[in-house]
Amino acid sequence: MTAISQVMLLLALLPGRWKIGYQFGIGMPSMADEEAYSRVLQQGAVSEYELDEASGRLGFEVIGDLSERLRFKGALGWSFYGGEYSEGGGSFELLFTHWFLLGLGALLSDSGEEVVWVDNAATELDALVYYSMPGADWLSAGGGPVYTWVSRSVNTPYSSVEGSGSGPGFHAGLRVDQLSDRTLGLPLVFGGEFGYRHQKIELDSEETGGFTVDYSGPVFSLGTYIRL
């Protein structure tokens, strides 16, 4: 029996209504140190270096009713944020790539060759409790602790330097959940959330000490679930 099927069996045996699914979202992280480092690169060598506009988020969620008013959400998620400077790919080569691929070349992530790129990745474990509003059960507000493992790497075609760290944080949010069991005859339900996360993690090795990967900021996510 796989781990997922064990979790689904356990949730099915628990009292209350439970659902399991996945979510995609975006965040607007603070990333003050990353912004400072982007200025280092811009001033010192690579003036065209750019940071991402937002962080990408995805994960698996388990949501259930603990009581008439209390709702629990457990989540295992991943967040990504970075910056890069790529060279080339803006000329005839790109034009012909698009032409040969009948325009599908636009679906390729980056046509240029990466020169400098910074990757921040976070693995997050959430345990959150929400209070559903009387008279509007589909709406709930709450929050809880988050534990995050982060890694940061600075890469070029010739070198790669990585740092990592972990630490606690918290999440507070407002959820909207579909109350019915099905959508258009399919056993799928939807939900969404707008919230704020405090997730400021300091890298912990001797070479990286002091650098903070700060995912703190507003987050927005949409989820698709199946009821158990």
Next chain:
Amino acid sequence: MQMRRAVFFGTLFLLLIPLACEEELYYPLSRYSSPFDISFEVTIEGVVDATISNCHMKPIRTLIDSEYMECGVHTVQWDLLDDHGDYSGDGIYEIEVLLDGDRVYYQVVEVVK
């Protein structure tokens, strides 16, 4: 026959154009694999500090520690070692020289051994 040849050479021509247009990668970072000199100009006498920081913005080497310097061009060498005398490792480094707290030299370089 002529039509087939025209299609063949036409396709070959179109396939070769991207190769002909391939540009050499512009690499904006100066790369060093051995000790190198850092030259800077002191325009007014004052106290000079020179530090090397790694890609996590942590200072790893102090080249000049609050040294009084007279006007002129000065040169200091970085031997690619950190303050512990160990090889600093491959990666991107920030070099900053301050004169009385004001930046007089700044560069970001890559070290690859």
